[in-house]
Amino acid sequence: MTNLASPTALDTAADEPAPSGRPARAGWRSLLPTMTPWLAIGLVLIGGITLFAVIAPYFVGDPREIRDMGLTGPSAEFPLGTTQTGQDVLAQLAFATRGSLQIGIIVGLLATALSALFGIYGAYKGKVLDEAFSLLTNVFLVIPGLPLVIVISGFVPRESRGLWTIAVVLAVTSWAGAARVLRAQTLSVRSRDYVAASQVSGEKSWRVIVVEILPNLLPVIASQFVFAVIAAILGEAGLSYIGLGASNSATLGTMLFYAQNGFALSLGAWWWFVPPGLMIALFGMGLSLVNFSIDELINPKLKNLRLHRKRARRAARLERELARDTTAKEAVR
Amino acid sequence: MTTATGAAARPVLTVEDLTVVYESDEPVTAVKHADLTLHRGEILGLAGESGCGKTTLAYAVNRLHRPPARIASGRITFHDKSGEDIDILALEDAELRAFRWDKLSMVFQGAMNALNPVTTVRAQLRDTLLAHRPGMSRKAIRERSEEVLRRVGVDVRRLTSYPHELSGGMRQRVMIAMAMLLEPQIMIMDEPTTALDVVVQRDILREIVRLRDELDFAVVFITHDLPLLLEISDCIAVMLEGEIVELESAQRLYRDASHPYTRRLLGSFPSLSGSRGAFIRTGVDETAPVPAQASKERA
Amino acid sequence: MTSVRVTDLVKDYSIRTGLKRTRLRAVDHVSLELTPGRTVALVGESGSGKSTIAKILTRMETPSSGTVDVRLDDGTAVARSRYRREVQMVFQDPFASLNPFHSIEHHIARPLRIHKRTTTAEETRERVLEMLERVNLTPAANIAPRRPHELSGGQRQRVAIARALAPGAQVLIADEPVSMLDVSIRLGVLNLLGRLQREDALAVLYITHDLATARHFSDEIVVLYRGRVVERGPSDAVILDPHHEYTKLLALAAPDPERPGRVTSSDPVDRETIDNSTCYDHFTGSWQEAGVPAAARAAAP
Numbered sequence: 001m002t003n004l005a006s007p008t009a010l011d012t013a014a015d016e017p018a019p020s021g022r023p024a025r026a027g028w029r030s031l032l033p034t035m036t037p038w039l040a041i042g043l044v045l046i047g048g049i050t051l052f053a054v055i056a057p058y059f060v061g062d063p064r065e066i067r068d069m070g071l072t073g074p075s076a077e078f079p080l081g082t083t084q085t086g087q088d089v090l091a092q093l094a095f096a097t098r099g100s101l102q103i104g105i106i107v108g109l110l111a112t113a114l115s116a117l118f119g120i121y122g123a124y125k126g127k128v129l130d131e132a133f134s135l136l137t138n139v140f141l142v143i144p145g146l147p148l149v150i151v152i153s154g155f156v157p158r159e160s161r162g163l164w165t166i167a168v169v170l171a172v173t174s175w176a177g178a179a180r181v182l183r184a185q186t187l188s189v190r191s192r193d194y195v196a197a198s199q200v201s202g203e204k205s206w207r208v209i210v211v212e213i214l215p216n217l218l219p220v221i222a223s224q225f226v227f228a229v230i231a232a233i234l235g236e237a238g239l240s241y242i243g244l245g246a247s248n249s250a251t252l253g254t255m256l257f258y259a260q261n262g263f264a265l266s267l268g269a270w271w272w273f274v275p276p277g278l279m280i281a282l283f284g285m286g287l288s289l290v291n292f293s294i295d296e297l298i299n300p301k302l303k304n305l306r307l308h309r310k311r312a313r314r315a316a317r318l319e320r321e322l323a324r325d326t327t328a329k330e331a332v333r
Numbered sequence: 334m335t336t337a338t339g340a341a342a343r344p345v346l347t348v349e350d351l352t353v354v355y356e357s358d359e360p361v362t363a364v365k366h367a368d369l370t371l372h373r374g375e376i377l378g379l380a381g382e383s384g385c386g387k388t389t390l391a392y393a394v395n396r397l398h399r400p401p402a403r404i405a406s407g408r409i410t411f412h413d414k415s416g417e418d419i420d421i422l423a424l425e426d427a428e429l430r431a432f433r434w435d436k437l438s439m440v441f442q443g444a445m446n447a448l449n450p451v452t453t454v455r456a457q458l459r460d461t462l463l464a465h466r467p468g469m470s471r472k473a474i475r476e477r478s479e480e481v482l483r484r485v486g487v488d489v490r491r492l493t494s495y496p497h498e499l500s501g502g503m504r505q506r507v508m509i510a511m512a513m514l515l516e517p518q519i520m521i522m523d524e525p526t527t528a529l530d531v532v533v534q535r536d537i538l539r540e541i542v543r544l545r546d547e548l549d550f551a552v553v554f555i556t557h558d559l560p561l562l563l564e565i566s567d568c569i570a571v572m573l574e575g576e577i578v579e580l581e582s583a584q585r586l587y588r589d590a591s592h593p594y595t596r597r598l599l600g601s602f603p604s605l606s607g608s609r610g611a612f613i614r615t616g617v618d619e620t621a622p623v624p625a626q627a628s629k630e631r632a
Numbered sequence: 633m634t635s636v637r638v639t640d641l642v643k644d645y646s647i648r649t650g651l652k653r654t655r656l657r658a659v660d661h662v663s664l665e666l667t668p669g670r671t672v673a674l675v676g677e678s679g680s681g682k683s684t685i686a687k688i689l690t691r692m693e694t695p696s697s698g699t700v701d702v703r704l705d706d707g708t709a710v711a712r713s714r715y716r717r718e719v720q721m722v723f724q725d726p727f728a729s730l731n732p733f734h735s736i737e738h739h740i741a742r743p744l745r746i747h748k749r750t751t752t753a754e755e756t757r758e759r760v761l762e763m764l765e766r767v768n769l770t771p772a773a774n775i776a777p778r779r780p781h782e783l784s785g786g787q788r789q790r791v792a793i794a795r796a797l798a799p800g801a802q803v804l805i806a807d808e809p810v811s812m813l814d815v816s817i818r819l820g821v822l823n824l825l826g827r828l829q830r831e832d833a834l835a836v837l838y839i840t841h842d843l844a845t846a847r848h849f850s851d852e853i854v855v856l857y858r859g860r861v862v863e864r865g866p867s868d869a870v871i872l873d874p875h876h877e878y879t880k881l882l883a884l885a886a887p888d889p890e891r892p893g894r895v896t897s898s899d900p901v902d903r904e905t906i907d908n909s910t911c912y913d914h915f916t917g918s919w920q921e922a923g924v925p926a927a928a929r930a931a932a933p
Binding site for chain 1: 354355356357399400401402403404405406422423
Binding site: 382383530531532533534535538539542557558559560561563564565587597598599600601602603604605606607 | 677678814815816817818819841843844845847848871872881882883884885886887888889890891892893894895896898
């Protein structure tokens with residue numbers, strides 16, 4: 001049988017079709033989630049609150065100024081009413097949001113850096129280092145976060161318990177979960193052939209981690225960062241609420257703490273505790289919605305789910321119609 | 334090669350004008366007007382490369398295709414042993430469940446990983462039997478389970494094993510045992526040996542051919558490995574971009590393929606014992622009709 | 633021009649089950665030689681140790697004992713720092729061996745820069761396009777900025793070959809380079825490898841379980857069974873006239889339309905009796921003891 005094509009034709013790639021369909025996005029662009037209504041809501045929430053936190057403090061009065069008009073409801077002069085001591089709730093809210101966001105971002109960055117160090121570097125290096133880092137991660141994972149934070153914050157004298165102290169305490173107790181996730185992901189990426197191929201090409205370790213592995217982990221890292229920010233804001237609010245927060249800064253948690261101390265709830269002064277509570281809830285919701293979109297990046301199956309369901313319904317309907325048609329035709333026959 | 338004699342008179346499955354469409358932004362026709370007849374005791378090879386629609390065709394025959402794939406036209410008729418003809422596309426869900434596995438079973442691609450990892454082989458065989466034969470006695474279940482395992486050449490003691498305790502070849506055999514548990518009249522096998530070593534593949538192929546000879550079921554064997562199909566099948570259908578471009582007996586297909594794609598596919602496999610493919614090493618195709626072409630390559 | 637002499641390679645893995653440690657010998661005294669312009673095929677089933685040998689040769693694993701001696705044409709040994717420039721590998725799965733995040737250009741430019749084959753960005757770019765053209769990926773300027781998922785399997789494997797050759801490698805380890813590709817394009821990729829080998833006088837180790845391509849692509853076949861070499865010789869001799877029972881079984885298991893009915897025939901020997909204690913060498917025409925150091929190798933009864 002001599003039905004082989006000649007070698008000339010055989011070693012070209014021309015006759016081989018490239019994958020068809022619309023070109024999927026890749027590289028840096030592939031890291032951006034697709035715009036969905038949920039992502040849009042999330043971004044608007046985060047953007048709005050961040051803008052409020054950055055700009056509003058310049059337009060409101062002194063949040064600490066005490067007036068002789070305790071516990072008045074919302075009015076033209078004070079849109080969100082006043083506290084028991086006559087302080088402007090809106091002004092307090094502006095500064096408190098700024099404080100909470102600061103804490104959230106600082107802790108998010110610190111925790112992500114720690115988890116990347118212990119998760120990615122350990123998993124890549126393997127052997128003893130991985131074992132040691134894993135052990136450390138696991139120890140930190142089983143330490144109950146909030147109680148430890150309470151203990152540490154309790155030990156630090158009130159004067160020196162500043163924003164950074166609280167941030168470091170929160171970061172140290174919250175990086176372990178993310179490190180576990182990153183370690184698992186790194187182990188999976190590290191075992192792929194392209195990592196081996198770049199090692200065989202002679203790439204140095206740090207370059208393999210930064211250039212070959214890290215980009216493929218970015219969605220996971222982003223998701224962990226967003227999660228760390230939420231956790232930090234909530235954690236700080238919890239600490240402040242029980243009076244162990246940063247001494248020299250105002251956050252949404254301290255606002256709630258004072259509202260609680262001032263019996264806002266029992267006095268029905270909703271304008272005092274609802275705004276900070278709602279602010280925390282909305283910001284958390286915004287971050288969560290963004291996180292869902294990042295999840296779709298990590299797990300492309302989620303991304304196509306909605307589209308897929310729509311198509312599946314259409315296909316099922318068309319098929320039913322066809323079946324009905326053929327049965328009808330047969331009945332006629 | 335054993336050709337089922339007299340089988341031509343007894344078709345077990347006829348597929349007429351089957352078209353399967355994937356509903357997406359631009360609907361893709363995965364199977365285009367396919368016509369097939371499968372006879373009792375016949376091994377039908379379905380050959381083609383990735384994305385040619387061979388798996389879609391096999392799934393549609395069993396109505397296992399998932400939306401957004403849909404059957405846009407065609408008839409699939411199953412001719413039962415009892416003489417009754419069953420229109421598969423008209424079956425209601427409950428009838429379809431009863432039909433599948435009982436009359437037509439399937440070994441999926443990578444089936445060896447389809448076993449439930451947390452239950453024993455025995456439990457999985459029992460569950461399948463009870464689902465289709467509700468009243469079956471415990472003793473009958475045990476006997477049947479042991480029999481199918483013995484048939485595929487797996488030690489009966491393996492009944493108590495968990496899937497991870499078995500090798501890949503062994504798990505694949507268990508899946509084949511599972512597929513023949515209810516004595517179906519058709520078995521569709523989608524790349525059942527692709528992930529296995531050649532020696533293990535040989536064992537499984539021998540088992541399939543032997544079982545076909547003993548039990549007289551029909552097999553649809555899907556693979557991209559044309560030489561393997563030539564070895565075991567009676568008939569071979571070659572698929573290209575959703576169309577069955579050639580349907581011939583294995584010998585005729587090998588000696589005298591009419592479609593250029595079939596010839597190209599056949600030519601893609603260097604011959605083990607012959608000289609076909611020898612030019613890879615030398616760069617000169619001695620068997621090529623125009624040797625001058627080869628030298629042009631460097632120019 | 634570089635040659636590789638592998639002598640008495642042994643690789644043990646220790647497996648821990650509970651508190652017990654057992655030693656698993658994946659590779660047992662394997663010796664082979666890769667010389668410029670020749671292809672040696674390493675044939676065997678999964679778990680026979682062929683991938684371990686590839687990993688040792690590419691320095692992703694260290695051998696438990698034995699030596700890998702890489703020498704340039706003039707007889708000087710290749711230094712450790714230069715090793716990766718001389719010995720490169722083509723991986724099995726072209727869908728996994730290219731980083732989905734990076735462009736095709738990145739994959740070929742990096743080895744060029746690492747091994748200082750090019751100095752300026754301009755020069756690197758030109759060389760990348762040149763390399764792409766060499767593996768018949770044209771128009772190269774169009775291919776270079778693409779991402780791996782925009783290419784078909786065969787095209788990706790061509791990129792992987794270009795990457796392996798980019799440092800100027802003279803020794804190529806090809807680990808089942810076509811087994812993941814569609815059949816109709818396999819011969820094209822093998823032909824490409826064959827052409828590059830002839831042009832650059834590469835020493836190639838072709839790892840495969842496909843006997844037919846092993847026979848036609850390589851000059852010598854080494855059959856591996858449970859870590860040991862059980863048969864070696866010129867490729868036609870090993871395939872057409874197998875001596876060891878395992879090789880016979882392998883040859884029988886490969887479908888051959890020209891000799892139908894073999895795959896489904898019964899076993900010529902009892903599978904249980906096949907062992908790996910002896911090796912048939914077609915070059916000397918004699919049986920030898922397998923799994924012992926080359927120097928101590930005695931003629932087997």
